[in-house]
Amino acid sequence: MIEKLREVLPPHRVSTAKEDLDNWGRDWTRSFAAAPSAVVFPETVQEVVAVTRLANAEGLALVPSGGRTGLSAGAVASQGEVVVSFDRMNRFLDFNETDRVVRCQAGVVTANVQAFARGKGLFYPVDFSSSGSSQIGGNVATNAGGIKVLRYGMTRDWIAGLKVVTGAGEVLELNRGLVKNATGYDLRHLFIGSEGTLGFVVEADLRLTEPPAPSRVMVLGVDRMADILSILTRFQAGVALSAFEFFSELAVERVTRHRSLARPLKSSSAFYALLEFDAHDEPAALAAFEESLAAGWVSDGVMSQSEAQARALWALREGITESIAPETPYKNDLAVRISDVPGFLDDVDHAVGRIYPDLEICWFGHIGDGNVHLNILKPPGLAVTAFYERCDAMSPELFKLVAARGGSISAEHGVGMLKREFLGFSRSAAEIEIMRAVKKALDPNGVMNPGKLLP
Numbered sequence: 001m002i003e004k005l006r007e008v009l010p011p012h013r014v015s016t017a018k019e020d021l022d023n024w025g026r027d028w029t030r031s032f033a034a035a036p037s038a039v040v041f042p043e044t045v046q047e048v049v050a051v052t053r054l055a056n057a058e059g060l061a062l063v064p065s066g067g068r069t070g071l072s073a074g075a076v077a078s079q080g081e082v083v084v085s086f087d088r089m090n091r092f093l094d095f096n097e098t099d100r101v102v103r104c105q106a107g108v109v110t111a112n113v114q115a116f117a118r119g120k121g122l123f124y125p126v127d128f129s130s131s132g133s134s135q136i137g138g139n140v141a142t143n144a145g146g147i148k149v150l151r152y153g154m155t156r157d158w159i160a161g162l163k164v165v166t167g168a169g170e171v172l173e174l175n176r177g178l179v180k181n182a183t184g185y186d187l188r189h190l191f192i193g194s195e196g197t198l199g200f201v202v203e204a205d206l207r208l209t210e211p212p213a214p215s216r217v218m219v220l221g222v223d224r225m226a227d228i229l230s231i232l233t234r235f236q237a238g239v240a241l242s243a244f245e246f247f248s249e250l251a252v253e254r255v256t257r258h259r260s261l262a263r264p265l266k267s268s269s270a271f272y273a274l275l276e277f278d279a280h281d282e283p284a285a286l287a288a289f290e291e292s293l294a295a296g297w298v299s300d301g302v303m304s305q306s307e308a309q310a311r312a313l314w315a316l317r318e319g320i321t322e323s324i325a326p327e328t329p330y331k332n333d334l335a336v337r338i339s340d341v342p343g344f345l346d347d348v349d350h351a352v353g354r355i356y357p358d359l360e361i362c363w364f365g366h367i368g369d370g371n372v373h374l375n376i377l378k379p380p381g382l383a384v385t386a387f388y389e390r391c392d393a394m395s396p397e398l399f400k401l402v403a404a405r406g407g408s409i410s411a412e413h414g415v416g417m418l419k420r421e422f423l424g425f426s427r428s429a430a431e432i433e434i435m436r437a438v439k440k441a442l443d444p445n446g447v448m449n450p451g452k453l454l455p
């Protein structure tokens with residue numbers, strides 16, 4: 001098989017070196033051991049087609065690999081698969097100022113798209129903590145969200161076109177950058193969020209927009225989780241928010257220690273809300289803050305006075321994932337409709353003591369768009385496998401609460417292997433059957449990321 005791969009790609013771009021298998025065979029998920037049989041590094045669409053055709057002919061399983069920042073084991077190769085890394089497909093191909101569309105290869109890093117847009121006096125608004133290493137192909141495959149969804153939506157909203165190689169090895173050029181295109185099923189959207197199970201995204205047309213106005217960041221101390229949505233509603237009445245995030249005291253404790261950051265406020269609160277808004281809304285924001293204080297929803301607050309302070313406040317939120325990584329958290333990435341957030345948090349608050357009686361929970365997330373991250377921290381001394389097994393066994397209790405409100409068990413991290421067996425909590429049996437039929441149509445031999453997403 002390795003010999004055959006070396007016939008379709010230059011031999012030095014097919015690796016079986018142990019350190020390469022370990023590195024490219026996994027994402028940020030730590031619950032599965034990496035065990036690919038090879039890693040390949042195509043540079044062109046034709047090479048991706050050649051690898052895919054070989055996989056069909058020889059019955060190989062392929063796993064796409066981007067920035068490997070995924071949190072659901074969607075890019076983990078644990079069964080002797082061939083990893084297809086997009087690291088060498090990292091070029092910008094075209095930019096059209098009138099369309100405000102940039103075409104890039106799948107391996108371009110998100111932060112480089114943001115920098116490219118800045119260089120053109122424009123803005124690519126999809127942003128998250130892992131922007132420095134995540135790649136566009138992976139963002140498309142998981143329909144990545146992040147910290148600005150409240151104003152700008154998800155990756156899906158910025159994709160004007162896609163070039164994909166299907167599981168059958170066919171190249172499809174989808175939507176071609178059009179704004180309007182009412183010619184039937186929009187196949188582009190099937191690939192967005194498909195987690196590499198239908199084909200490989202090889203190129204993407206990304207929409208860019210005007211840069212935002214200068215902004216301010218506020219961090220508020222909140223004692224009762226139930227008040228967070230009252231604060232959101234009050235601020236939204238007069239302030240154009242670009243972000244509304246939250247995190248718990250435990251998260252602040254971890255991130256300030258890990259990054260040697262200053263605490264945001266003199267006093268500590270059970271929770272904190274982080275808001276970002278346009279600077280010209282500062283008076284309205286201060287009025288909303290005063291009212292929230294008077295209503296008892298907020299105990300204290302701070303507003304950035306400089307770019308550096310804004311960055312320092314954002315660091316409290318963006319550094320959380322890294323700061324709890326040594327505790328190998330079991331990650332839950334839950335979403336309900338925004339209006340359902342208070343009721344849902346109340347359900348979870350009551351259930352947590354029952355579901356996870358002796359475990360520490362680190363809460364944070366994008367509460368303004370209905371997405372909360374509930375991270376269960378592994379106690380020292382407990383083996384990772386035993387811990388994950390235990391959490392998996394408890395997940396149905398939590399997911400029943402999500403399902404009861406029509407929510408999602410994976411808002412933005414994807415399903416991968418981690419949440420695969422729980423898909424039925426968010427998608428009906430009929431939907432899953434249709435997904436299988438779609439997969440069969442685009443990947444008839446099941447070579448594309450088998451074992452991911454579909455139970």
Ligand code: MLT
Pocket residue numbers: 071128129146318321331365366373
């Ligand atoms: C975040 O919101 O920081 C990301 O989704 C990563 C995470 O949940 O750990």
Ligand code: ZN
Pocket residue numbers: 146365366373412
């Ligand atoms: Zn998130």
